[in-house]
Amino acid sequence: MHTSLELVLLLLGLAVIGVALFRLLQLPPILGYLVVGLLVGPHTPGVVVERETLHALSEFGVVFLMFSIGLEFSYPKLKAMRRIVFGLGMSQVVLSIVFVMALCFLGAYFVPKLAAVSWQAGFAIGGALAMSSTAIVSKLLSERMELETEHGRRIFGVLLFQDLALVPLLILVPALTHRSENVAWTLGMAFVKGIVVMALLLFIGQKLIRWWLNLVVRRRSQELFMLNLLLLTLGSAWITKEAGLSLELGAFMAGMLISETQYKHQVEVDIQSFRDVLMGLFFVTIGMLLDFRILMEYWWLMLPLLLGSILFKFALVASLSRFFGASPGTSIRTGIALAQAGEFGFVLLNQADGLQLLHPVFVQLILVSMVLSMFAAPFLIAKSDAIVMKLCANEWMMQSLALTNTASRTIATEKHVIIAGFGRTGQSLAKLLEEQHIPYHALDLDPERVHEASAAGAQVSYGDASRRESLVAAGIHRAAVLVITFAEAPAAERVMHFAHEIAPVLPIIVRSFDGSDFDRLKKAGATEIVPEAIESSMVLALFTIRAMGMSTKRVLRIIQDTRKERYASLRSYFRGSESEPDSEELVRLHSITLPEGAQAVGKNLGAIDLSSAGTEVIMVRRGKERLGMASDLVLQAGDVLVVRGTAGSVDEAERKALL
Numbered sequence: 001m002h003t004s005l006e007l008v009l010l011l012l013g014l015a016v017i018g019v020a021l022f023r024l025l026q027l028p029p030i031l032g033y034l035v036v037g038l039l040v041g042p043h044t045p046g047v048v049v050e051r052e053t054l055h056a057l058s059e060f061g062v063v064f065l066m067f068s069i070g071l072e073f074s075y076p077k078l079k080a081m082r083r084i085v086f087g088l089g090m091s092q093v094v095l096s097i098v099f100v101m102a103l104c105f106l107g108a109y110f111v112p113k114l115a116a117v118s119w120q121a122g123f124a125i126g127g128a129l130a131m132s133s134t135a136i137v138s139k140l141l142s143e144r145m146e147l148e149t150e151h152g153r154r155i156f157g158v159l160l161f162q163d164l165a166l167v168p169l170l171i172l173v174p175a176l177t178h179r180s181e182n183v184a185w186t187l188g189m190a191f192v193k194g195i196v197v198m199a200l201l202l203f204i205g206q207k208l209i210r211w212w213l214n215l216v217v218r219r220r221s222q223e224l225f226m227l228n229l230l231l232l233t234l235g236s237a238w239i240t241k242e243a244g245l246s247l248e249l250g251a252f253m254a255g256m257l258i259s260e261t262q263y264k265h266q267v268e269v270d271i272q273s274f275r276d277v278l279m280g281l282f283f284v285t286i287g288m289l290l291d292f293r294i295l296m297e298y299w300w301l302m303l304p305l306l307l308g309s310i311l312f313k314f315a316l317v318a319s320l321s322r323f324f325g326a327s328p329g330t331s332i333r334t335g336i337a338l339a340q341a342g343e344f345g346f347v348l349l350n351q352a353d354g355l356q357l358l359h360p361v362f363v364q365l366i367l368v369s370m371v372l373s374m375f376a377a378p379f380l381i382a383k384s385d386a387i388v389m390k391l392c393a394n395e396w397m398m399q400s401l402a403l404t405n406t407a408s409r410t411i412a413t414e415k416h417v418i419i420a421g422f423g424r425t426g427q428s429l430a431k432l433l434e435e436q437h438i439p440y441h442a443l444d445l446d447p448e449r450v451h452e453a454s455a456a457g458a459q460v461s462y463g464d465a466s467r468r469e470s471l472v473a474a475g476i477h478r479a480a481v482l483v484i485t486f487a488e489a490p491a492a493e494r495v496m497h498f499a500h501e502i503a504p505v506l507p508i509i510v511r512s513f514d515g516s517d518f519d520r521l522k523k524a525g526a527t528e529i530v531p532e533a534i535e536s537s538m539v540l541a542l543f544t545i546r547a548m549g550m551s552t553k554r555v556l557r558i559i560q561d562t563r564k565e566r567y568a569s570l571r572s573y574f575r576g577s578e579s580e581p582d583s584e585e586l587v588r589l590h591s592i593t594l595p596e597g598a599q600a601v602g603k604n605l606g607a608i609d610l611s612s613a614g615t616e617v618i619m620v621r622r623g624k625e626r627l628g629m630a631s632d633l634v635l636q637a638g639d640v641l642v643v644r645g646t647a648g649s650v651d652e653a654e655r656k657a658l659l
Contacts (some may be wrong), residue, residue: 004347010040011040011281011284013569014036014039014040014286015032015033015036015280018032018033018035018036019032019033019280022035025377026090026378026463027373027539028060028133028136029280030133030136030283030343030374031371031374031375032291033280033281033283033284033287033337034283034284034286034371035287036284036287036288037283037284037285037286037287037289037290038288038290038292039287040284040288041287041288041290041291042288044292044548045366050300053284054420055162058304060234062247062248062278062279062282062347063233063234063237063240063247063248063251064233064251064271065282065343065347066166066167066249066251066252066255067233067247067251067252067254067255067271067281068255068268068271070251070252070253070254070256070258070259071255071258071259071264071267071268072451072454073102080458080605081156081157081160082151084153084157084158084324085157085160085161085164086160086161087324088154088155088157088158088161088317088320088321088324089159089161089162089165090161090165091160091320092130092158092316092317092338093127093130093161093162093165094161094572095320096126096127096129096130096312096315096316097123097126097127097130098126098202099126099316100123100125100126100129101119101122101123101126102119103122104118104119104122105119105122118183118357120173120176120357121352121357121358121362123172123176123350124173124348124349124351124358125171125178125349125352125358125362126350126365127165127169127173127345127348128341128346128348128352128370129309129313129341129345129346129350129364129366129370130162130165130313130345130393131160131166131341131343131344132158132159132313132337132338132339132341132342133341133342133343133374133377134159134162134338134342134343134344135622136340136374136377136378137155137159137337137338137340137377137381137457138156138159139380140377140381140382141155141337142377144381146445149445149446150169150326150327150330150642151329151330151333151337154321154326154330154334155334155337155338158317158334158338159338161416162173162342162344162346166248166344166347166348167248167249169338169348169519170248170249170348170351171249173261173348173351173352173355173357174187174351174355175334175406178260181192185458186576190384196243197239197240197243197249202470205236206260206643207255209232209257209258209261210260210261212232213225213228213261213263214256216228216319217263218226225266225270226270229258229267229270229271232257232258233251233254233255235254235655236250236253236254237250237254238250240253245621248347253540271288273436274578277342283346283347285350286346286350286367289353289363289364289367290367290371290448291360291364291369294360294361294364294365294400295365295368297391298361298364298365298427301365302365302368302369305365305369306369306372306373307648309369309370309373310339310340310373310376311339311340313335313338313339313340313349314335314336314339315335316335316336317333317334317335317338317339318331318334318335319331319381321335327386328392329392332384332387332388332391332392333384333388336380336381336387337381337384337386339380340373340374340376340377340380341369341370341371341373341374342374345370346367346370349363349366349367349370360565369595384580391556399591404627408476410441410473410474410478411475412438413441413475413478414475414479415439415477415478415522416438416439416440416441416475416478416479416480417429417433417438417439417440417441417479417480417481418440418441418442418443418465418471418474418475418476418479418480418481418482418483419440419441419442419460419483419485420442420443420465420482420483420484420485420486420495421442421443421465421483421484421486422442422443422444422446422449422450422453422458422460422487423444423449423486425485425486425491425511426442426444426485427453427458428484429483429485430442430458430459430460434628439459439473440459441459441460441461441474442458442460442462443460443462443463443464443465443470443471443474443577444460444461444463445462445463445464447462447510449568450462455497461473461474465484465495466491466494466495466498467498467587468498468501468502471495471498471499471502472502476499476502476503476506477502477503479503479506480507481506481507481508481509482495482499482506482507482508482509483508483509483510483511484508484509484510484511485503485511486511487511487512487513487532489517489520489521491523492510492511492521492526493520493521495523495526496510496526497524497525499525500525507527507528508525508526508527508528509526509528509530510526510528510529510530511529511530511532512529512530512531512532513531513532513533514521514531514532514533514534516587518531521530527602538562541553541558541559542559543555545558548560555594561611571584587644587645587646588646588647588650589618589643589644589646589655590641590642590643590644590645590654590655591640591641592640592641592642592643592653592654592658593638593639594637594638594639594640594658595637595638595656595658596637596642597637598637598657598658599656599658600635600656600657600658601635601636601637601639602634602635602636603634603635604631604632604633604634604635605617605620605629605630605631605632605633605635606623606631606632606654608635608657609656610641610653610654610656610657612642612654613645613649613653613656614645614646614648614649614652614653615643615644615645615649615650615652615653616643616644616645617629617642617643618642618643618644619640619641619642620633620635620637620639620640620642621638621639621640621642622638622639623638627639641657
């Protein structure tokens with residue numbers, strides 16, 4: 001028997017290893033939590049953690065997930081995408097449920113053993129399999145810069161409806177379990193109850209919450225604000241549960257109410273950390289359901305279920321996308337991205353399992369197929385372009401037409417600027433170039449933006465700048481400069497790779513956010529890098545120093561000198577608590593205060609050799625005085641060494657100076 005502390009340490013240790021490993025493999029952390037659950041679950045040898053031990057905490061995880069969905073709910077966004085959300089999205093969810101229910105009826109007719117799978121169970125299974133993973137898909141599309149493409153918008157619209165559909169499904173599934181002959185009455189009562197509770201929360205709760213939060217904020221206590229946030233979320237969940245509805249519905253409503261206040265963004269930041277941890281525990285409990293003994297026994301059923309569910313969702317979504325006006329290529333890409341299962345499917349499956357709607361063997365088969373489909377998602381999406389080319393005969397023609405259109409518009413142009421990305425930065429650059437009568441041509445992946453900008457006279461074509469063919473069509477052989485206006489370093493590296501292959505001496509100017517990827521972009525071949533955060537701080541400095549009476553000429557000279565140094569003095573800064581786990585390789589500043597007895601006290605600055613740790617000492621401060629950087633400077637207790645380096649090198653330098 002293990003103590004509570006031992007179990008917590010075990011779970012935390014395995015979760016850290018699992019999430020780190022899956023991040024290293026560039027797989028979603030959700031899958032890491034599922035594997036941890038499998039390892040500590042009752043179906044594997046070794047340490048066993050009872051699922052009930054984590055049930056309460058994991059339930060909180062689902063509550064805060066639904067709260068986050070409510071917080072992100074935006075009526076204007078929903079209205080703008082209503083055709084995709086309520087057309088494509090609703091059709092996908094409804095038809096998925098209807099298909100699975102029909103399959104259960106037919107299965108029970110032809111295979112009598114399947115008669116135990118009721119239509120209510122079919123409804124729950126259909127709802128679970130209809131869901132796709134928002135976390136996985138949004139991350140992958142963001143990395144591929146496809147969120148603003150035509151298929152990206154359709155994918156996001158379907159995911160948005162799935163988020164919304166979860167709320168009524170969580171009401172319906174328990175209502176359908178009542179063994180009543182009058183199903184319509186049961187469902188009607190469930191919806192009436194839901195509408196009454198939602199109306200009370202919306203019309204009374206909204207004013208009450210706004211008044212209460214204003215009162216709390218006046219106390220200027222972050223601790224009090226967090227406590228009230230927890231109270232509101234869990235209180236709303238409790239109200240809906242007491243009304244015979246689900247905890248998740250109340251949490252969703254609480255999120256919706258707070259999203260209408262001015263505290264929405266602060267709340268999003270405050271709840272993120274513990275929401276993610278609690279959601280991790282929920283996925284651990286889902287992983288604990290996995291029983292590979294049943295999988296090995298029924299693999300012949302699981303494999304068709306896995307392939308069947310992926311192919312069915314792909315075919316359904318692709319067909320519906322085509323029906324709602326998408327091109328064949330867009331339809332196929334949308335179907336591939338949404339073919340996997342999602343985290344909300346686990347919520348519904350967990351609910352159905354708790355209501356004993358399904359035989360344990362069916363739960364295992366469905367659960368394993370869902371998990372494996374999520375494992376397959378990154379690989380399928382990565383191969384989506386190749387799949388489209390094979391399945392869609394006219395995709396080559398459409399891409400050729402796009403390239404031909406680009407080439408025809410640039411064929412008579414030379415010594416021009418190619419702009420990769422036509423967002424706000426790209427458009428501002430284009431306007432300035434036009435004013436100076438400098439020719440340019442832009443490439444962008446947002447068809448609506450390209451259409452509107454082209455109609456207004458902008459020289460922009462639909463095309464992916466990270467593809468060799470698009471760069472050639474834009475006339476990169478004849479171009480004077482290539483400007484990459486998006487700040488994502490991996491995407492910029494892909495563009496530079498092909499640009500240097502085609503035109504090795506072409507100057508490339510790259511936009512960076514804060515200069516933290518300066519060396520990486522320089523190594524990839526950037527001629528000039530413009531870190532927008534540093535440039536904006538320099539403009540602020542220009543106006544500030546001018547306001548203090550210094551001449552504009554002198555201020556401009558300071559800024560020019562900083563640029564000549566490649567922003568060396570400004571590229572690193574004290575990162576504080578904002579640092580992310582993924583920022584360990586970013587250069588930062590760190591202050592080391594030398595106490596009495598420190599290793600460096602009494603020694604020359606050159607003798608302690610902090611450069612061997614991979615850091616650079618950029619300043620020594622003694623009291624209010626800044627000392628020189630001479631290697632023979634004797635260090636004293638109380639001196640402050642300001643060093644520059646990565647997180648690991650800074651830690652090593654601190655150990656050398658102190659121990």
